[in-house]
Amino acid sequence: MKERRIPAIKDGTVIDHIPSRETFRIIRILNPQEFKYPINVALNLDSKKMGNKGMIKIDKRFLTKDEVNKIAILAPNATVSIIKNYKVIEKIQVKLPEELVGVLNCTNPVCISSKEVVTSKFKVLREEPLEVKCHYCERVYEKDEVEIKRK
Amino acid sequence: MNFKGRDIISVRDFSKSDLLYILKIAKEMEKEKPKLLDGKILATLFFEPSTRTRLSFESAMFRLGGKVLGFSDEKVSSVKKGETVWDTIKMAERYSDVIVIRSPVEGSARFAAEAASIPVINGGDGANQHPTQMLLDLYTIQKTKKKIEGLKIGFLGDLKYGRTVHSLAIALSFWKVEMYFIAPDELQMPEHYIKELGEKGIKCHKTSDVFEVSQKLDILYVTRIQQERFPDPLEYEKYKNAYRLDITLLDHIKKDLKIMHPLPRVGEISPDLDDTEHAIYFEQAANGVAVRKALLALVLGKEK
Numbered sequence: 517m518k519e520r521r522i523p524a525i526k527d528g529t530v531i532d533h534i535p536s537r538e539t540f541r542i543i544r545i546l547n548p549q550e551f552k553y554p555i556n557v558a559l560n561l562d563s564k565k566m567g568n569k570g571m572i573k574i575d576k577r578f579l580t581k582d583e584v585n586k587i588a589i590l591a592p593n594a595t596v597s598i599i600k601n602y603k604v605i606e607k608i609q610v611k612l613p614e615e616l617v618g619v620l621n622c623t624n625p626v627c628i629s630s631k632e633v634v635t636s637k638f639k640v641l642r643e644e645p646l647e648v649k650c651h652y653c654e655r656v657y658e659k660d661e662v663e664i665k666r667k
Numbered sequence: 668m669n670f671k672g673r674d675i676i677s678v679r680d681f682s683k684s685d686l687l688y689i690l691k692i693a694k695e696m697e698k699e700k701p702k703l704l705d706g707k708i709l710a711t712l713f714f715e716p717s718t719r720t721r722l723s724f725e726s727a728m729f730r731l732g733g734k735v736l737g738f739s740d741e742k743v744s745s746v747k748k749g750e751t752v753w754d755t756i757k758m759a760e761r762y763s764d765v766i767v768i769r770s771p772v773e774g775s776a777r778f779a780a781e782a783a784s785i786p787v788i789n790g791g792d793g794a795n796q797h798p799t800q801m802l803l804d805l806y807t808i809q810k811t812k813k814k815i816e817g818l819k820i821g822f823l824g825d826l827k828y829g830r831t832v833h834s835l836a837i838a839l840s841f842w843k844v845e846m847y848f849i850a851p852d853e854l855q856m857p858e859h860y861i862k863e864l865g866e867k868g869i870k871c872h873k874t875s876d877v878f879e880v881s882q883k884l885d886i887l888y889v890t891r892i893q894q895e896r897f898p899d900p901l902e903y904e905k906y907k908n909a910y911r912l913d914i915t916l917l918d919h920i921k922k923d924l925k926i927m928h929p930l931p932r933v934g935e936i937s938p939d940l941d942d943t944e945h946a947i948y949f950e951q952a953a954n955g956v957a958v959r960k961a962l963l964a965l966v967l968g969k970e971k
Contacts (some may be wrong), residue, residue, distance in 0.1 A: 606804050626793055627772040642858065653775025653795050656859070 522556040522573050527577050530597040530604075531572040531617035536560050538590040539570030545586050545664045553576055566593075586619055586664055589610040592643050612643050620648065621663040636665075638664060671968030674780040675788040678834040679794045683841040686805065689961055692970050693806050696960035699845035704733035705967055710763035711737030712755060712779075713790065714770040719930060719952055720790045720799065724767050727959035736762065756782040765966055768792075786966035794830055794896060800832040800929055803958040807951040808839075808886055811925050815839065819883050821847040823910055826856040828897075831929045833860060833892055840867045847872045847880045851909055853902075854892070877910060881919045889928045890934050913937035916920060920945070927951050 553575035563569040588610040637651035644661035769790035776789030897903040929946040
């Protein structure tokens with residue numbers, strides 16, 4: 517029998533197939549301090565597809581569409597499973613939308629979006645490796661440069 | 668083609684047929700049309716100083732019979748009191764039919780266009796875009812050479828920070844042209860532009876020696892080394908005199924080379940070249956009026 521590194525959850529969300537190095541960044545953008553129930557995190561798990569991977573299991577919490585989109589920025593091949601009564605009732609392959617609205621901050625200090633009340637908007641130019649362009653100042657950002665909004 | 672109500676914000680918003688149509692209308696605007704925009708008002712919202720862009724927009728509007736209101740320094744506007752760009756636009760759109768905005772804040776024109784229900788034209792947003800300059804550059808090339816296809820175009824100066832060079836190169840990539848980027852390594856054309864141009868089938872060459880390529884060129888587009896874009900003043904001192912073209916250039920060029928410059932110049936081109944048939948930079952600045960007349964007429968749906 518396959519050894520289970522993280523205990524199974526009864527109800528909640530499992531995020532699997534995360535590149536190990538992005539696992540903590542994903543945890544951070546989900547605002548874990550606001551979760552009331554346990555979150556289990558594992559890194560460097562063996563994966564046939566990825567070599568090694570990270571996994572996050574969140575008890576009694578179901579992710580919103582926005583949260584799933586945020587995961588897609590850092591882990592475009594991740595799978596999100598919704599668990600109810602120990603059973604997977606829905607498996608979502610994360611998908612980057614063509615446009616990310618209100619998800620990223622533009623870090624250009626002279627961009628209008630950092631000066632006025634503006635909902636940030638980024639166009640996804642390339643998924644892997646990630647490249648996005650600010651709708652306003654047109655600056656292009658790569659994966660390691662993007663700043664994901666916490667809220 | 669219908670431009671009525673459209674905003675003019677970025678080179679990225681245009682197709683080749685858009686560009687060709689604007690060039691066609693600009694040519695028609697060389698004629699006097701003193702009643703075309705009778706009764707229309709242009710608001711010029713200039714949050715930073717500018718000479719050519721503002722004066723040529725105002726001239727264009729007056730020559731088409733329209734009127735102009737606005738400010739040319741944010742110190743005299745309520746922005747100084749803390750008013751946002753959003754609120755300024757919401758006010759200006761009720762006083763006018765079309766808005767031109769210039770600001771050092773990047774993306775402010777796109778943002779203004781979202782705030783306004785009337786057309787917004789970008790008169791330059793920081794280091795980002797200056798589409799009317801790009802269009803008048805394109806118009807000047809076509810007017811002087813009677814074509815764009817097949818030309819060999821050199822860009823000289825600050826190619827790293829120069830927005831006019833970036834926008835013009837992208838616009839020119841709709842045609843089969845060859846580009847020569849002439850700059851010290853540190854101020855060379857950013858690699859992602861070279862890559863993008865290459866993907867569009869444009870042959871690009873890089874050099875730091877203008878004389879190495881000058882004999883091949885049909886157009887030499889010279890830009891100023893812009894002090895305000897350098898994070899380190901010492902870096903600016905190092906490059907400010909990197910190129911100074913003077914009459915000796917004439918021994919190293921084709922007979923019909925034309926020299927362009929978006930102006931202002933600060934010594935890159937010696938005045939002794941001004942009176943030669945190669946210098947077309949003042950004509951280029953003058954073309955700004957025809958191109959801006961065309962844009963104003965187009966976005967107001969009055970070009971015909």
